[in-house]
Structure formats: structure tokens, C-alpha cells
Amino acid sequence: xxxxxxxxxxxxxxxxxxxxxxxxxxxxxxxxxxxxxxxxxxxxxxxxxxxxxxxxxxxxxxxxxxxxxxxxxxxxxxxxxxxxxxxxxxxxxxxxxxxxxxxxxxxxxxxxxxxxxxxxxxxxxxxxxxxxxxxxxxxxxxxxxxxxxxxxxxxxxxxxxxxxxxxxxxxxxxxxxxxxxxxxxxxxxxxxxxxxxxxxxxxxxxxxxxxxxxxxxxxxxxxxxxxxxxxxxxxxxxxxxxxxxxxxxxxxxxxxxxxxxxxxxxxxxxxxxxxxxxxxxxxxxxxxxxxxxxxxxxxxxxxxxxxxxxxxxxxxxxxxxxxxxxxxxxxxxxxxxxxxxxxxxxxxxxxxxxxxxxxxxxxxxxxxxxx
Amino acid sequence: xxxxxxxxxxxxxxxxxxxxxxxxxxxxxxxxxxxxxxxxxxxxxxxxxxxxxxxxxxxxxxxxxxxxxxxxxxxxxxxxxxxxxxxxxxxxxxxxxxxxxxxxxxxxxxxxxxxxxxxxxxxxxxxxxxxxxxxxxxxxxxxxxxxxxxxxxxxxxxxxxxxxxxxxxxxxxxxxxxxxxxxxxxxxxxxxxxxxxxxxxxxxxxxxxxxxxxxxxxxxxxxxxxxxxxxxxxxxxxxxxxxxxxxxxxxxxxxxxxxxxxxxxxxxxxxxxxxxxxxxxxxxxxxxxxxxxxxxxxxxxxxxxxxxxxxxxxxxxxxxxxxxx
Numbered sequence: 001x002x003x004x005x006x007x008x009x010x011x012x013x014x015x016x017x018x019x020x021x022x023x024x025x026x027x028x029x030x031x032x033x034x035x036x037x038x039x040x041x042x043x044x045x046x047x048x049x050x051x052x053x054x055x056x057x058x059x060x061x062x063x064x065x066x067x068x069x070x071x072x073x074x075x076x077x078x079x080x081x082x083x084x085x086x087x088x089x090x091x092x093x094x095x096x097x098x099x100x101x102x103x104x105x106x107x108x109x110x111x112x113x114x115x116x117x118x119x120x121x122x123x124x125x126x127x128x129x130x131x132x133x134x135x136x137x138x139x140x141x142x143x144x145x146x147x148x149x150x151x152x153x154x155x156x157x158x159x160x161x162x163x164x165x166x167x168x169x170x171x172x173x174x175x176x177x178x179x180x181x182x183x184x185x186x187x188x189x190x191x192x193x194x195x196x197x198x199x200x201x202x203x204x205x206x207x208x209x210x211x212x213x214x215x216x217x218x219x220x221x222x223x224x225x226x227x228x229x230x231x232x233x234x235x236x237x238x239x240x241x242x243x244x245x246x247x248x249x250x251x252x253x254x255x256x257x258x259x260x261x262x263x264x265x266x267x268x269x270x271x272x273x274x275x276x277x278x279x280x281x282x283x284x285x286x287x288x289x290x291x292x293x294x295x296x297x298x299x300x301x302x303x304x305x306x307x308x309x310x311x312x313x314x315x316x317x318x319x320x321x322x323x324x325x326x327x328x329x330x331x332x333x334x335x336x337x338x339x340x341x342x343x344x345x346x347x348x349x350x351x352x353x354x355x356x357x358x359x360x361x362x363x364x365x366x367x368x369x370x371x
Numbered sequence: 372x373x374x375x376x377x378x379x380x381x382x383x384x385x386x387x388x389x390x391x392x393x394x395x396x397x398x399x400x401x402x403x404x405x406x407x408x409x410x411x412x413x414x415x416x417x418x419x420x421x422x423x424x425x426x427x428x429x430x431x432x433x434x435x436x437x438x439x440x441x442x443x444x445x446x447x448x449x450x451x452x453x454x455x456x457x458x459x460x461x462x463x464x465x466x467x468x469x470x471x472x473x474x475x476x477x478x479x480x481x482x483x484x485x486x487x488x489x490x491x492x493x494x495x496x497x498x499x500x501x502x503x504x505x506x507x508x509x510x511x512x513x514x515x516x517x518x519x520x521x522x523x524x525x526x527x528x529x530x531x532x533x534x535x536x537x538x539x540x541x542x543x544x545x546x547x548x549x550x551x552x553x554x555x556x557x558x559x560x561x562x563x564x565x566x567x568x569x570x571x572x573x574x575x576x577x578x579x580x581x582x583x584x585x586x587x588x589x590x591x592x593x594x595x596x597x598x599x600x601x602x603x604x605x606x607x608x609x610x611x612x613x614x615x616x617x618x619x620x621x622x623x624x625x626x627x628x629x630x631x632x633x634x635x636x637x638x639x640x641x642x643x644x645x646x647x648x649x650x651x652x653x654x655x656x657x658x659x660x661x662x663x664x665x666x667x668x669x670x671x672x673x674x675x676x677x678x679x680x681x682x683x684x685x686x687x688x689x690x691x692x693x694x695x696x
Contacts, residue, residue: 071638072638074538074636074638074639075534075635075638075648076535076537076636076637077636077637086546174652175651175652176655177655177658180455181455182438197653201656275473278640279640281649281652369472370472371472
């Protein structure tokens with residue numbers, strides 16, 4: 001009887017062992033001429049990521065010997081986690097959303113700060129009389145939560161308001177329905193997404209599209225509580241220990257930034273690339289609006305595209321620590337500029353304008369529903 | 372003397388029995404047709420009533436102007452009736468025949484494409500879940516001690532929220548599932564989520580079904596000196612079928628839900644979940660499309676339920692006839 005039991009136990013252990021062995025099956029890191037690299041986006045394909053799609057589709061990655069797979073983001077996908085777990089070689093993430101998991105122990109670092117400005121707004125109807133954060137006192141203030149509310153909270157603090165008691169916070173869907181219905185006085189909006197959506201909506205009073213004059217907009221860049229957004233993140237340990245990975249990182253950043261330079265100078269081509277990439281959530285007109293606004297978040301890049309602006313980084317950390325997002329300021333390993341610097345040196349040598357000092361926003365035609 | 376009586380008297384008892392049986396089968400078929408028609412009519416009438424309720428409530432809300440006043444129920448406890456919150460029924464239905472901007476076919480065909488994508492994910496997951504669930508049920512039925520040890524884990528597995536495991540599975544899939552001879556694709560990870568929802572009801576109900584034969588049936592098989600597999604195929608599996616199909620009805624709809632949730636939370640491109648997510652994002656500029664896409668998901672759920680019910684009639688129904696013959 002006992003012997004049979006032991007056999008059973010052995011059989012069970014064998015099964016477990018086989019399962020464990022098959023799980024631990026590591027990828028072979030044998031690179032050929034063209035190296036495979038994957039990029040985890042923070043959200044679904046849209047013009048927010050046009051530079052990477054352009055670099056892929058126009059062969060910029062191929063030019064530097066890379067074959068890049070772009071992985072969509074989703075509701076429950078955290079790019080920093082995917083990167084840390086080895087699910088992707090690089091990831092696009094907002095700075096606070098990279099720094100928080102980093103503080104919790106993920107070994108990642110920001111290697112290129114692509115967006116130089118924040119795209120988050122607080123939008124209200126002009127007749128609500130909300131011109132600045134001080135006017136939000138006593139109002140119904142919509143926000144998405146999930147870490148999107150900190151610029152708002154810091155903005156309220158900056159004028160002496162307590163977000164928990166001086167305003168009524170309302171959880172807002174990722175669209176502008178609540179503002180249009182009057183359920184909230186001020187709605188959170190990305191300048192390139194939800195703000196565009198509201199302008200793509202018919203005003204029931206006029207039968208025409210809503211106009212920018214119908215709204216007043218609080219821009220956290222102007223208030224001084226903006227936090228840095230889209231950046232390219234990489235595995236920090238691997239950069240130190242694996243010379244080949246660091247080399248790939250330089251080439252990846254170089255080709256990605258070339259994509260962004262291309263999208264600055266070839267607006268419509270990049271919109272078409274995004275629309276063709278995989279069905280984006282907003283139509284072609286919406287993507288055109290977004291491309292224009294994304295360009296404005298990147299350009300001009302006074303220190304060179306992808307290079308961290310120390311003052312804005314300090315402001316981001318200041319907001320993050322005073323709002324309790326981060327327990328303390330991150331160590332010096334949170335970002336590095338050497339990779340971006342090398343990349344833009346290569347780009348400049350090839351004759352690309354990496355500053356975009358004479359960049360100007362275009363006028364984009366707004367169409368109903370973004371189509 | 373009436374002719375039929377003479378016939379009955381002269382008829383061979385065996386022939387008569389055969390005739391009666393055929394008559395009964397014919398009536399059964401007719402009854403089934405009548406039942407299907409009746410069910411369809413009831414369903415359509417019920418849907419019509421629901422639509423009328425929706426439209427009627429909207430009418431009332433608009434008439435009393437629920438946006439301007441604080442009414443006790445309309446527009447406060449129940450939703451408001453403006454076109455953004457409650458798009459008119461006609462617009463929702465009409466949406467199916469419209470071609471949305473940026474697309475090249477009418478919406479109902481788009482939904483059909485997405486539904487097929489989701490159905491493939493759900494079906495693959497469902498089949499794998501069926502096999503795993505039955506394997507667990509068989510193992511548990513065979514070794515009682517295993518039942519005590521394993522069942523708590525099987526139950527605990529269902530308390531882990533889907534949104535927690537869905538992204539993990541998708542990321543794992545991309546990284547680690549290259550052991551398979553075919554190329555692992557994202558939709559297969561979504562299938563795993565459907566499997567996860569399917570195997571549980573199958574395992575639990577399958578176990579009950581396998582244990583359902585009465586002791587005297589079991590003893591009869593023993594008296595025939597039937598071995599384990601003979602008892603399984605002749606007695607326990609057939610006896611488990613009604614239980615199993617009850618589970619499969621739950622599992623079929625659950626696998627659709629699992630596939631939809633998986634698509635949304637893990638960013639798989641394609642399917643009804645992706646479509647619903649997208650329409651929710653664009654709600655401000657096209658609320659009727661979200662309603663239409665949700666109706667599409669409901670239709671898919673009803674479809675798979677009907678398929679399983681049909682299979683049950685086919686399989687269990689034939690079983691009954693076989694048993695009485």
C-alpha cells in the first residue's frame with residue numbers, strides 16, 4: 001500500500017517538474033543581422049504613437065538593423081510591468097506611471113523623454129466661469145482617477161484648495177458625455193483625445209459642432225503642475241550588464257525619434273500611417289487632430305528631442321512627492337540622457353533637425369464624430 | 372362494424388406497436404415544431420414589450436422635461452431620457468443598417484465579423500475547458516480523496532477576478548508559449564480565459580453526473596463483470612449527460628463573456644469586446660453604436676445557448692429513445 005502511495009507521489013512530482021521545466025524555457029538570445037525588438041504601447045494605436053508606427057512602416061527601424069513589433073496597450077496592461085517581466089524590450093509610459101512601479105521595485109529606467117509637455121486639460125463650458133483652478137471651488141469636478149488626477153489635485157493645492165473638501169470630485173468615464181449632459185462642471189480631457197471629441201460633437205442648441213469658444217480650458221502646463229508624459233522606458237539592469245541591449249536601445253531611440261521628426265515634417269503621411277496601422281478608436285479626422293496636438297507636445301524640443309528637461313522633471317517629481325504618489329524623490333537611475341544624446345547626435349550627423357524650433361501648430365478641420 | 376376496428380383486430384400486435392410508436396414520434400416532432408414557433412413568438416413579443424417600455428419611459432421623461440425638474444423617479448433613480456443617455460430605439464435599430472464613418476460595410480456585418488472573431492476565441496476555449504473539466508471530474512469521481520483535496524482549489528480558482536489574470540495570460544502567451552508547434556497568437560490567450568470560465572461548471576456538474584447512477588445500476592454492471600471503462604461508457608457517462616448539458620449552457624455563455632472581457636482588458640485586436648470598448652470611448656459622438664454593439668454581444672450569447680440546447684435535444688433526446696426501446 002505504502003509503495004503505491006509513493007509511486008503516486010512520484011508521478012505527481014514528475015508532472016509538476018515537467019510543467020515547471022516547460023515554464024522556464026528561456027528564449028534563445030541569438031540575434032542575426034536584423035534583431036527582433038518589441039515595444040509595448042500605453043494605449044491602443046492612435047496618433048499619440050505615430051512616431052513609432054512611422055519608424056516601423058517607413059523602414060527607419062530596419063535602417064538601424066531592427067525589426068520592431070508594436071504591442072497594443074489596453075485597460076489592464078501596465079507597460080512598466082510588461083517591460084519588467086520581459087514581455088517587451090521597450091515600453092511607452094507616462095513618467096509618473098513608470099516611476100511609481102519603479103519605486104515599488106521594478107528595474108526600469110526612462111531612456112528618452114519624448115513629450116516635453118503635458119496634454120491634460122480641465123475643460124468646462126465658458127458660461128460656468130471657470131478660467132483657472134481657483135474657480136473650481138465648490139464645483140463638480142470630473143476626473144478619471146487611476147493616477148490621472150494628480151495634476152488637477154496639485155493645481156487645486158497651488159491656489160489653496162483641498163481636492164477632498166473644496167470641490168466635489170466625480171469619477172468620469174473616458175469620454176465627455178458627463179460634461180455635455182451637465183453632470184459635471186469641469187471635465188478632464190486630453191488635448192489630443194477627449195477635447196477633440198467634444199469639438200466633434202453636435203451642439204443640440206445650434207445644430208452645429210461645438211466650437212472652441214464654447215469652452216474654457218485649464219492647461220496644467222500654464223498652471224505649473226504639469227507632469228511629464230510619454231517617454232521610452234527600458235530595462236535598467238540589462239542596460240548596465242548587456243552591451244548589446246544598450247546598443248539596440250540607442251538604435252531603437254534613434255529610429256523612433258527619426259519617426260517623430262518625420263511626423264513633424266510630414267503631417268498627413270503620418271496620419272495615414274496611423275489610420276492604416278490597425279483600426280484606431282477615432283476616425284481619420286480625429287487622428288489628424290491628435291497628430292497636430294501630439295506634435296505640439298513634442299516640438300519645439302529645446303534640449304533636443306528625447307532629452308529630459310531637468311526643470312520639468314523636477315516639477316513632475318515635486319508634484320508626485322507632494323501629492324503622495326511617490327514616497328520620496330527617485331534616485332538618479334530613474335532616467336538617463338546618454339542614450340537619447342547618442343541617438344540625436346547620430347540624427348544630427350545625418351542632417352535631421354532635432355529641435356524643431358520653428359514648429360507651428362496647423363489648423364486641422366474638425367469633423368463630426370472624428371471621421 | 373367500423374373498418375378501423377377490424378384492422379386493429381386483424382393487425383399483428385408487433386406491427387401495431389410499431390405503428391403506434393411511429394405515430395408517437397411524429398407527434399413528438401410536430402410538438403417540437405410547435406414549441407419552437409411558440410418560443411420564437413414569445414421572444415419576439417417580449418422584446419417588443421421591452422422596446423415599448425424603453426420608448427414609453429423615454430416619452431414620459433421628455434414630456435415632463437426631466438432635465439429641468441427634480442422628479443422623484445424619472446431622471447433621478449432611473450436614467451434621464453435625453454438622446455445621449457437613452458438614444459431613440461429607432462436610431463439604435465437603424466444603426467445596424469448604417470455604414471459608420473471610416474468603415475466600408477454596414478454595421479450589422481461589422482458586428483458579425485467581430486462576433487465570429489469572438490466566437491472562435493470562445494469556442495476554442497470552450498472545447499479545451501470541456502476536456503479539462505471532464506478530466507477533472509473523472510479524476511475526482513475515481514479517487515474520493517482527491518475530491519477532498521482538489522475541489523477547494525478548483526473552487527478557489529473561480530474567485531480570482533478575470534481582469535487580474537487576463538493581462539498576465541496575454542503577456543505570458545507572447546513570451547513563453549513558443550513551445551507549441553504553431554505560432555502563438557493573442558486570441559489564443561483570450562481562449563485560455565474562456566477555458567478558465569468553462570472548465571469549472573463542467574468539472575463540478577460532470578462530477579455530480581458521474582456519481583448520479585443509482586447503486587443498483589452500479590451493482591448490475593458489477594454483476595455483468597463490467598470493467599471500469601465499460602461502466603464508464605455504458606453507465607456513468609450517459610447518466611452524466613443531463614448534468615453536463617446544464618453545465619455546458621452556463622459554460623457556453625460564460626466563455627463568450629470571458630472572451631469579451633479578455634479582449635477588453637488585454638488589448639487583443641478584433642472581436643466584440645474590442646468593438647464595445649471602442650464604442651464606449653466614442654460614446655459622446657455616437658451613443659447608439661454602443662447600444663447596438665452590446666445588443667450584438669447579447670445576440671451572440673443567445674446564439675451559443677441555443678446551439679448547446681439544440682445539441683442537448685439531439686444527444687440526450689436520442690439517449691432517452693435508446694433507453695426505452
